[in-house]
Amino acid sequence: MSGAAAAMWTANGVAVCNAAADQLTPSIVADPTGAAIISWSDLRTTANGADIYAQRLTLAAGAASWTANGSLACDTTGDQVTPVVISDGQGGAGLVWRDFRGGAVADLYAQRLDTLGAVPALCTGMVTLAESIPVTATNTNSYFQFTQDEYFWMGIGIRPATGTDWDLEMYTPYTFAQAASPVCFLGPIGASYQSSGVDFIVGDFNPGFTDIPVGGFIPGIRAARYSGSGTGTVEFDGAANTATTDCSGGNCGATSINNWSQVLDVWDVRLFANQVYTFDFTKTGADIHFLLFKPPSGGGTYIVPRSAREFDVTTRFTQYTPTFTGWYGIVLTNEDGVAGTYQVKTTTGILTTDVGDGGAQATGLHGVVPNPARGAVRFQFALERPAEVSLRVVDMAGRVVGEVPAKTWGAGAWSVLWDGHKKSGEQVAAGVYFVEMLVNGQRVGQSRMALLR
Numbered sequence: 173m174s175g176a177a178a179a180m181w182t183a184n185g186v187a188v189c190n191a192a193a194d195q196l197t198p199s200i201v202a203d204p205t206g207a208a209i210i211s212w213s214d215l216r217t218t219a220n221g222a223d224i225y226a227q228r229l230t231l232a233a234g235a236a237s238w239t240a241n242g243s244l245a246c247d248t249t250g251d252q253v254t255p256v257v258i259s260d261g262q263g264g265a266g267l268v269w270r271d272f273r274g275g276a277v278a279d280l281y282a283q284r285l286d287t288l289g290a291v292p293a294l295c296t297g298m299v300t301l302a303e304s305i306p307v308t309a310t311n312t313n314s315y316f317q318f319t320q321d322e323y324f325w326m327g328i329g330i331r332p333a334t335g336t337d338w339d340l341e342m343y344t345p346y347t348f349a350q351a352a353s354p355v356c357f358l359g360p361i362g363a364s365y366q367s368s369g370v371d372f373i374v375g376d377f378n379p380g381f382t383d384i385p386v387g388g389f390i391p392g393i394r395a396a397r398y399s400g401s402g403t404g405t406v407e408f409d410g411a412a413n414t415a416t417t418d419c420s421g422g423n424c425g426a427t428s429i430n431n432w433s434q435v436l437d438v439w440d441v442r443l444f445a446n447q448v449y450t451f452d453f454t455k456t457g458a459d460i461h462f463l464l465f466k467p468p469s470g471g472g473t474y475i476v477p478r479s480a481r482e483f484d485v486t487t488r489f490t491q492y493t494p495t496f497t498g499w500y501g502i503v504l505t506n507e508d509g510v511a512g513t514y515q516v517k518t519t520t521g522i523l524t525t526d527v528g529d530g531g532a533q534a535t536g537l538h539g540v541v542p543n544p545a546r547g548a549v550r551f552q553f554a555l556e557r558p559a560e561v562s563l564r565v566v567d568m569a570g571r572v573v574g575e576v577p578a579k580t581w582g583a584g585a586w587s588v589l590w591d592g593h594k595k596s597g598e599q600v601a602a603g604v605y606f607v608e609m610l611v612n613g614q615r616v617g618q619s620r621m622a623l624l625r
Contacts, residue, residue, distance in 0.1 A: 181234035188227050191216040191241040195225075196253070203259040206231050211257040211267050214242070221251040224269050226285055237263075238289030245283045245291070248273050252281070263287035295349040295356035298392075301328070301408040306434055309338065309404040313354040314395045317345075318408040320377055321388035325465070325501035326410030327438040329372030330395050331509060333402025340364045340371040342475060343392040357392040364477035365398075369461075370505040372436055375475040376467045377410075378499045405509065407435035415441040415502055417449070417518040418577040425452075425518060426502050431511040433458065439502040441518055443494040448591040450519045451490045457512025461486055465501035466494065497597075519577055520595055535559075537609040537617030538585075544622035545592070551576065552587045553609055553617070564608045565590065565600065565621070573600050578610075592623065601625070 189195050193215040200210045211226040225242030229235065246252050250273035258266045264286045270278040286292050298315040299307060307316075309330065320326045332338045344359030351358050364371040377384060395404055415426040426439040443449060453462045463481040468474040481503070483490060494500065504514050539552035551563050561581050565574035575595065576588050593599050602625040609617040 186229065186234040186236075188212075188229065188236070189214070189225065189241045193218065196222070197255065199255050199257045201257050201259050201265070203228065203263065203265075204261055205259075205263045207237065207263070209257055209259055209265045211245070211255040211265070212242075213251075213253045213255060213269070216241075217247065220247060220249045221272070222253055223247040224252045224255050224267060224283070226255075226257060226265060226267060226289065228263070228265070228289060238285075243285055243289030245285060246271075246281065250274070253278075260284070264289075293353045295351075295353050298348050301393075301406065303411055304407065304409050304434065306405050306407040309395045309397075309406050312397045313356075314404075314406075315348065315356060316393040316395065316406060316408075317348070317390055318393070318410070319388035319390050320375070320410045321384060322410060322412055323377050323384065324410060324412050324414075325374060325376055325378070325438050325440050325499070326408070327372050327374040327436050327501075327503055328393060328406070328408045329370045329436040329505065330404040330406045331370045331435045331506070332368075332400070332404050336400030336402035336404070337367060337398040338371060338404040339366075339396045339398050340373055340477075341394045341396065342373050343394065345390045345392065348392050354396070355394060357394060361391060362475040362477055364479070366478060369507050370435060370478070372478050372503070372505065373475060374438065374465055374478075374501055374503060376465075376499070376501060378440070378467065405435055409434075409436055409438045411438075413437070413439045415439045415516065415518060417441065417443075418520050419517065426504065426514070426516040428504070428512075428514045430513060432513055433506060433509055433511045435506060437504045439504075439516075440499045441502055443492075443498070443500050443518075444597045445494055445497045447520060447593060447595075447597040448491060448493050451492065452517040452519065453485065453488055453490065453514070455486075455512060455514040458510040459486075459507040460512055460514050461505045461507060462490070462514070462516055463503040463505070464490075464492060465503065467498040467500060469496055519579070535611060535616060537563075537607065537619050540607055540619045540621045543619075544624050546624045548589050548591050549621065549623075550587050550589050551607060551609075552585070554585045555581055555583050555611070558582050559611045560613070561586075562610045563588070563590070564610065566606045566608055568604060573605065599625075 196213045198212040213222045214225045224245040227242045228237040252269050255269040268282040271281040301318040330338045341363040342361045343357030347358035362373045463484045535556045537553045541550045562578035563576040607619045
C-alpha cells in the first residue's frame with residue numbers, strides 16, 4: 173500500500189503461494205535491497221506434516237524473485253510451524269521456527285536462504301593434499317589444505333580441463349568453515365586469477381624470510397570454477413629441489429622425471445646480485461612453461477600468484493640479472509597434461525649464445541670484440557667437431573678473474589658474450605688480460621684483451 177492507502181500491486185493482491193493444501197502463519201519482513209520476504213508453514217506435503225517455505229517479492233511490482241510457490245527451507249518429518257523471518261540485508265533471509273521432528277515437544281530450528289532463495293552450500297569435503305600427488309577438483313568450489321614444513325620455495329596449482337577456467341585462492345591456516353560458503357575460509361593470503369592455463373600460487377619459505385610454525389604451514393585452498401563445466405587438476409609441490417648453476421650433463425640443473433605430466437614443479441636456485449645469468453630451457457612433448465620468481469627483499473611471509481613472475485617463457489635462452497642475492501624460485505608448469513620432459517640449466521656470465529655459419533672450421537679462438545672494451549666482450553671461436561669448451565680471462569699475474577663455464581658446443585663458428593664481471597659479481601678492473609680457450613680441458617688458443625673503465 174502507498175502512503176495514501178492505495179494498492180500498488182495487482183488488484184486483489186499478488187499470489188505469494190497458491191500450492192495445494194493450506195499455507196499458515198505467515199511472517200513478513202522488509203528487505204533493504206528493495207523487496208519483502210515472507211515465510212510460512214506449508215501443508216502441501218501431508219506425509220511429513222507442515223514444512224517451512226519462503227518467498228521474496230519486489231517492492232516495485234510485487235513480483236516473485238524465488239521459486240514459484242516459495243523456496244523450501246525445511247521439509248523434515250513432523251510439523252514445522254510459526255516461522256519468523258529476518259532479512260540478511262543482501263537479498264537473502266534467515267528463518268527460525270518451532271519444530272516437532274523430535275516428538276510432542278517443540279524445538280527451535282533455523283535456516284538461511286541466499287539471494288536466490290536456496291540453502292547455501294555447506295563448507296564440507298576439504299581434501300588434504302600429499303606432496304606431488306595430483307588430485308581432481310570436480311565441485312564448483314573445492315577445498316584443500318597441505319603442509320609446507322621445509323625451508324624451500326613451494327607452489328600449488330590447478331590445471332583446467334579444456335574450455336574451463338579455474339581460479340585459486342589461499343587463506344589463513346585452520347579457518348575452514350569459519351566463513352560463509354562458498355569461500356568458507358578466513359584471512360585471504362594470495363590468489364591467482366589467470367584467464368587461461370595453469371593458475372598457481374608460490375611462496376618463499378627459505379630461512380631468514382619466513383618462520384615455519386611448529387607442525388608446518390597449513391593454509392586453506394579454495395579452487396573455484398569461474399567458467400565452463402570441466403574439472404581441474406590440483407597439485408602441491410614444496411619439496412627440497414635445488415637447481416645447481418654452471419653444471420653440465422644430462423641431469424644437472426632443474427630436470428624433470430621421464431613422462432612428466434604433473435601440474436607444476438618448483439625449484440630453488442641461488443643467484444647473486446648484478447650477475448648476468450643465462451637460462452637454457454629445453455623441453456619435449458608437453459606445453460611446458462618456465463617461470464622465475466624473485467624472493468622478498470626483506471623478511472616476512474612471501475606468497476604471490478603466477479602474475480608476479482619475473483618472466484614466463486617457452487623459448488630456449490633467457491637472460492636475467494638479479495637485483496639482489498638470494499634463493500630464487502623456478503617454476504615449471506605443464507599446461508596441457510601431456511607427458512613430456514624439461515631441463516633448465518643456469519649458466520653464469522653468458523649474456524647470449526649465437527650460432528655462426530654452422531660449417532666445420534679450424535678449432536681455435538678467433539676474436540675478442542670489441543677490443544679494447546668498456547663493458548661486455550664477445551669471444552668468437554670455432555670448432556671442427558663437437559667438444560666441451562670453456563673460456564678464461566687471466567690477468568698479467570696468471571690469476572683467473574673471469575670465465576665462461578664449460579659447455580658442449582657443436583661444430584661450427586660460435587660466439588658468447590662475457591659481461592666483464594667475476595663469478596662473485598664484482599666488476600673486473602681496468603687493465604690488460606689474456607683470454608684463453610680450453611677444449612676438452614686443453615688450452616688451444618689465447619688472445620690479448622684490454623678493459624677500460
